[in-house]
Amino acid sequence: MKGKNIPLHMIACGKSAKVKELTTAGSLRRRMLDLGLVNGTIVEAIRKSPSGDPIAYEIRGAVIALRSEEASKIIVDVID
Amino acid sequence: MAFIVQATGIDAIKKMLKTKSNITDAFIVALAGNPNTGKSTVFNSLTGLNQHTGNWTGKTVTTAQGKYQFKDKSFTLVDLPGTYSLSSHSEEEEIARNFICFGSPHATIVVTDATCLERNLNLLLQILEITDKVVLCVNLMDEAKRKKIWIDLKKLSKILGIPVVGTSARSGEGLEELMHTVYKLCHNQITTNPIKIKYNEKIEELIQITEEKIAKFTNRKISSRWISLKNIEGDKTFLDSLDKYLGIDSAKILPNEEVDLNLRDQLVSSRVILAENISSQVVSCKKEKEYDFDRKVDNILTSKILGIPAMIALLGIIFWITIVGANIPSTVIAKMLFGLEERLTALSVAYRLPNWLHGTLILGIYRTLAWVVSVMLPPMAIFFPLFTFLEDLGYLPRVAFNLDNFFKKACTHGKQALTMCMGFGCNAVGVIGCRIIESPRERLIATITNFFVPCNGRFPTLITISTIFIAGADVGPLRTVIATITITGIIILGVIMTLVASKILSKTLLKGLPSSFTLELPPYRNPQIGRIIIRSIFDRTIFVLGRATAVAAPAGLFIWLMANTNVRDLSLLDYCAAFLQPFAYLLGMDGYILMAFILGIPANEIVMPIIIMSYMASGTIIELESLAALRILLISNGWTWLTAINVMLFCLMHFPCATTLLTIKKETKSWKWTLVSFLVPTIAGIIITFTVTQISRLSKLIV
Ligand SMILES: Nc1nc2c(ncn2[C@@H]2O[C@H](COP(=O)(O)OP(=O)(O)OP(=O)(O)O)[C@@H](O)[C@H]2O)c(=O)[nH]1
Numbered sequence: 183m184k185g186k187n188i189p190l191h192m193i194a195c196g197k198s199a200k201v202k203e204l205t206t207a208g209s210l211r212r213r214m215l216d217l218g219l220v221n222g223t224i225v226e227a228i229r230k231s232p233s234g235d236p237i238a239y240e241i242r243g244a245v246i247a248l249r250s251e252e253a254s255k256i257i258v259d260v261i262d
Numbered sequence: 263m264a265f266i267v268q269a270t271g272i273d274a275i276k277k278m279l280k281t282k283s284n285i286t287d288a289f290i291v292a293l294a295g296n297p298n299t300g301k302s303t304v305f306n307s308l309t310g311l312n313q314h315t316g317n318w319t320g321k322t323v324t325t326a327q328g329k330y331q332f333k334d335k336s337f338t339l340v341d342l343p344g345t346y347s348l349s350s351h352s353e354e355e356e357i358a359r360n361f362i363c364f365g366s367p368h369a370t371i372v373v374t375d376a377t378c379l380e381r382n383l384n385l386l387l388q389i390l391e392i393t394d395k396v397v398l399c400v401n402l403m404d405e406a407k408r409k410k411i412w413i414d415l416k417k418l419s420k421i422l423g424i425p426v427v428g429t430s431a432r433s434g435e436g437l438e439e440l441m442h443t444v445y446k447l448c449h450n451q452i453t454t455n456p457i458k459i460k461y462n463e464k465i466e467e468l469i470q471i472t473e474e475k476i477a478k479f480t481n482r483k484i485s486s487r488w489i490s491l492k493n494i495e496g497d498k499t500f501l502d503s504l505d506k507y508l509g510i511d512s513a514k515i516l517p518n519e520e521v522d523l524n525l526r527d528q529l530v531s532s533r534v535i536l537a538e539n540i541s542s543q544v545v546s547c548k549k550e551k552e553y554d555f556d557r558k559v560d561n562i563l564t565s566k567i568l569g570i571p572a573m574i575a576l577l578g579i580i581f582w583i584t585i586v587g588a589n590i591p592s593t594v595i596a597k598m599l600f601g602l603e604e605r606l607t608a609l610s611v612a613y614r615l616p617n618w619l620h621g622t623l624i625l626g627i628y629r630t631l632a633w634v635v636s637v638m639l640p641p642m643a644i645f646f647p648l649f650t651f652l653e654d655l656g657y658l659p660r661v662a663f664n665l666d667n668f669f670k671k672a673c674t675h676g677k678q679a680l681t682m683c684m685g686f687g688c689n690a691v692g693v694i695g696c697r698i699i700e701s702p703r704e705r706l707i708a709t710i711t712n713f714f715v716p717c718n719g720r721f722p723t724l725i726t727i728s729t730i731f732i733a734g735a736d737v738g739p740l741r742t743v744i745a746t747i748t749i750t751g752i753i754i755l756g757v758i759m760t761l762v763a764s765k766i767l768s769k770t771l772l773k774g775l776p777s778s779f780t781l782e783l784p785p786y787r788n789p790q791i792g793r794i795i796i797r798s799i800f801d802r803t804i805f806v807l808g809r810a811t812a813v814a815a816p817a818g819l820f821i822w823l824m825a826n827t828n829v830r831d832l833s834l835l836d837y838c839a840a841f842l843q844p845f846a847y848l849l850g851m852d853g854y855i856l857m858a859f860i861l862g863i864p865a866n867e868i869v870m871p872i873i874i875m876s877y878m879a880s881g882t883i884i885e886l887e888s889l890a891a892l893r894i895l896l897i898s899n900g901w902t903w904l905t906a907i908n909v910m911l912f913c914l915m916h917f918p919c920a921t922t923l924l925t926i927k928k929e930t931k932s933w934k935w936t937l938v939s940f941l942v943p944t945i946a947g948i949i950i951t952f953t954v955t956q957i958s959r960l961s962k963l964i965v
């Protein structure tokens with residue numbers, strides 16, 4: 183999956199992407215920011231759980247699993 | 263002035279910790295930090311206490327306090343729950359924040375993970391905005407070294423303007439220096455000059471305006487810059503706490519503007535970027551080799567095809583080791599204790615003890631105790647260390663990761679997998695652990711369904727029955743394999759029931775959609791074998807055994823008396839059992855078994871001993887000197903494999919024990935939900951045992 187402005191859960195495992203925008207408000211947004219998901223942060227998709235969801239991402243040195251509902255609210259640009 | 267500050271602080275602490283102890287003479291030191299960075303480990307090392315630790319996020323959900331002595335001074339250390347931030351997403355964050363803000367500790371130790379410094383600095387920077395009495399403890403230095411990560415602590419200290427100490431809390435390295443630094447900080451022998459986060463002009467301007475307004479109300483009890491920041495963020499719960507603890511009614515004082523979401527983002531971003539900046543200056547890392555090992559392991563343990571089978575296999579292996587390993591010591595202990603019984607009997611004959619006294623003391627109390635010890639001790643002493651080993655390794659979050667989709671489909675919170683795992687130890691602990699779930703709806707579901715995983719007290723029953731009964735007919739290796747498969751199956755059923763019950767609750771009483779969550783998968787860490795063994799034996803095995811014996815002794819007495827008080831040819835015990843018999847029969851059990859479950863409400867551990875006692879007391883003369891004899895006793899009392907299956911199923915699903923129920927009442931503050939928690943597993947158990955029994959009877963599997 184290549185491209186710009188795509189939701190994070192769409193990127194393939196092993197790929198990295200750069201955070202562009204969070205399309206959520208309220209406490210979820212805060213929590214994402216607190217995890218370090220501010221604009222420009224590089225995120226790598228590491229693996230899918232056995233049933234395909236959630237997906238584990240590497241965010242600033244920590245491995246965090248996000249359900250697709252949450253990851254879809256993070257808009258990223260894929261890095262080749 | 264200083265005096266007033268202190269008094270308010272201690273009042274607030276007392277309010278928060280509900281302590282009555284006089285802590286004015288000691289310095290108060292808070293332990294804060296991201297989850298899973300080793301706060302509790304530091305706490306334990308310093309205080310010598312046994313706060314639970316574990317390699318997963320959110321192990322500690324309540325504050326604990328303990329004392330330690332350094333030089334001539336005593337310090338009260340407060341272990342706070344781990345948080346990523348100090349806003350108010352969840353109860354833990356609020357507890358941690360309120361303590362640091364309003365408890366005015368004399369010093370705050372911020373414990374950080376050396377292998378993930380950047381993310382950890384974000385919290386530190388927030389704490390520095392509240393207080394300047396901070397020591398940074400860069401923990402897990404041994405892990406960092408192993409992963410070839412170097413941190414320039416001196417430079418870090420210089421940049422941050424606070425003392426920095428590198429530690430490996432588990433081996434105790436650096437803790438002496440940490441205590442020394444805290445000592446000096448409390449005595450004002452170190453002056454700190456914390457780094458200031460510079461926000462953009464617009465924010466700084468706003469801060470200034472607000473600060474001017476609020477400054478005269480704060481009495482310097484709290485940083486007015488921090489209040490301003492929180493006001494800009496629109497953090498309502500913080501402003502409420504401000505009123506509650508310090509009586510500052512911000513609504514009247516501060517400009518009540520609409521919260522500008524953009525500004526809020528910028529606030530957080532400034533911190534995150536500063537953290538990134540600092541970390542890039544002090545952390546050097548030799549290649550990203552560090553992830554290789556973890557990732558390889560995860561490739562198997564959480565893979566698409568192998569993830570779930572591996573999980574079941576791991577569980578199976580643990581049970582297998584437990585069953586095989588417990589066999590011999592169980593027999594040995596049983597032989598010993600029942601040998602002793604003969605001697606005791608001989609003694610009581612020699613001293614001409616009256617029959618009733620011999621009966622109550624030896625046949626009643628001693629025998630029950632002997633059973634509890636010989637049947638329950640060995641499996642527990644093997645199972646708990648193994649389970650703790652997995653926990654320490656960091657496997658539990660992987661379980662949550664593997665199972666999350668099922669929980670999502672059941673419309674519940676992903677962290678429920680974690681609270682479920684906690685229930686394995688003790689359901690009351692599992693229920694308290696449900697606090698890590700923020701949304702009240704999902705927390706209730708997790709609370710109500712927690713009983714579907716068997717706790718300490720029920721495991722021995724399951725293991726005993728599956729070993730001596732289900733597998734008992736065969737000899738040789740097959741026997742233990744069958745027992746293992748049975749137990750594993752029962753646990754899987756428990757998980758399935760958790761999901762089914764959660765789903766039903768989500769569709770009926772507790773309608774709603776799953777809320778968002780993030781799950782951290784911590785790096786695998788080398789478990790501390792020695793500590794695991796000690797901890798499981800003392801914290802769990804001895805605890806459970808103690809509880810069991812405390813309840814079993816009076817229960818044994820009670821049963822013996824009931825069995826030996828005759829009213830017209832039949833004992834009281836027989837009357838009760840006969841009363842329960844028709845219903846029990848429908849569920850494929852008998853009246854004695856059902857009565858044992860009811861009498862087992864104070865502690866589930868004693869269900870099996872009560873069953874045995876009742877059978878022995880009601881006339882079956884059998885010398886129980888070996889475990890094999892137990893099988894004969896059960897069979898002679900009409901047990902078939904259907905009975906055994908039903909007892910195991912009912913053991914998995916029935917009314918929670920008294921402790922769990924009281925904990926649920928305390929946590930939910932509602933009798934209604936306590937009743938629901940009582941009914942859900944009970945009804946499930948009745949339906950399932952009834953169905954199994956009727957189907958197998960109809961199909962004539964069993965006559
Ligand atoms: N190798 C190593 N492991 C450590 C060290 N300190 C703590 N650990 C391990 O890290 C894990 C987490 O430790 P805890 O003390 O439970 O962490 P915590 O900060 O209290 O976690 P929460 O209560 O979830 O916030 C445990 O498995 C510890 O054994 C250390 O210095 N070195």
Ligand SMILES: [Mg+2]
Nearest residue numbers: 301302321322
């Ligand atoms: Mg802890």
